[in-house]
Amino acid sequence: MTNNIPIGSPVRTQAIVNRYFVKAKKNLGQNFLVDQTAILGIVEAAGIKKDDQVIEIGPGIGSLTEQLLLAGAKVFAYEVDDSLPTILQNELPKKIDDQPLASRFKILLKDVLKANFKEDIGDFFDFTKPIKVVANLPYYITTPIIFALAESDLHFTSLTLMMQKEVAERLEAQPGSKDYGPLTISVQTEMKVKLALQVGRNSFMPRPKVDSSVVVLTPLKEKPAIEDHKHFIWVVKMCFSQRRKTLNNNLKSLLPDKTKRDELITELGVEPRIRPEDLTIEQFIKIAKFIPAK
Template sequence: MTELISSPERTREILQAHGFTFKKSLGQNFLTNPGLLQDMVAAADLSAADQVIEIGPGIGALTELLAQKAGKVVALEIDQRLIPILADTLQAYPNVVVKNADILKVDLPALLAAEFDVTKPIKVLANLPYYITTPILLKLVQAQVDLAQIIVMMQYEVAERIVATPGHKAYGSLTLAIAMNMQAQIVTKVPKSAFIPQPKVDSAIVSLTPLTTEIIPKAEKAQFNRFIQIVFKQRRKRLLNNLLSFFGKTPAIKATMTAGITSLGVTVDVRAEALSLGQLEALFRFILKNQYKI
């Protein structure tokens, strides 16, 4: 049986055969631990009915495992140099389509319509570059497309922010942007030694599953996201001060915002980081009810 692409020996062999050198500017770190890649695939619970978008396939280590489970895999790779390598390593898998594309520039609804049967489950799996993890995550969770699940490898620090609870130092706007759309869970921590080249920090595999019941209606999500940016603009400031900085500092505005905050059962000195998604939604609705534009 052919050795898995993700084994350290085969990874080095492929890189050497193609004369590939890592580009620091693209945040390239290849996972060379087959067991951890199997954990990602297991978390996605794939079957032949599933269709997968893979972001950043690299040399095809995860792609290989996805192709063995899913009905179809569309792999988006930004580095043109990797396209011929993927054509070589994945030649045994006719259900894989490789595209030279930047996920941040891809029209997701158009991609799904062109490549997939949208009546069947579509899942996303990715080993995200550290430097653009947040923009990619936000694009995926805020896209107007139906994704059955997102399984991503990311910097452990970002994973902590995603699953943080009110009052934790990692809790903030990213936590809430995810929580209003997805249920987040850390599947496992991944040591930096599992990659080549070895990054400076550990990673984590994170599972994101769409909420069964919407917390914020689709029509209000963009507005609520703006509200979250307002209240967390200067996170060490009191919530009231952040609100006044945006809405104005007249006595009438201050009285309204104070009433909104205290209606949550907290003191006026509270910071946004101490409030749950439910409390922030209640404040959001209080402000809208009082005719303030966000």
């Protein structure tokens, strides 16, 4: 089998699976992307240019990694499956633009949710230059990863993430939608959300039960004035703690004093029976300012 065939092609993926006795691990949410059009679409959506610095999460057997490298990126990858680094080192191009693979690609066996980005990548990336994140996220931890990236102290120029279609819909949801919630608000206070492309379930091996979407998140040039982001997100989550209940009911644990709750509802200019999904981000900011931080 020639390595001139892209890793992300079904025939090359199957050859790698056979050669290394690879099995997609359900507990790690592994589904190998075998749609070259989708892979190149992700690279294009991320706007990858020569010498871009890219953090990849969960490179798998390297179908996306390969195309990021060929597009000129320098890639630092987080992976939790210790069987994959050997495959990546063997299957990725040995040289990119006459440079050895080791100068363009580094993999760290570590859960990205435990990442200390500045410490992990400090000897590989130049912090004075832009850093992008590109990832095919495991479905089962998509939301925690997005929260972690949004709240990271490392300033990314963009996040290009493939995720379950339903999660993507939550990211771009607007007030009044059933998809609107803490994840929506956390991301939209920090990032502009753009749906880049849809990827059907037939584009994966093994085939998942759901379709996927690729979303590009870019930092807002002007962010809402939030004094304490962690406190703000905590308040938002509490407001949505019982989604079917009214805002007034969900506020009881935050503001046991009814007079205070009435004062807040009046300040918001809403009806007491309004539900949290009908509030704007600006109204949630008012709520967070009204409720003292713990």
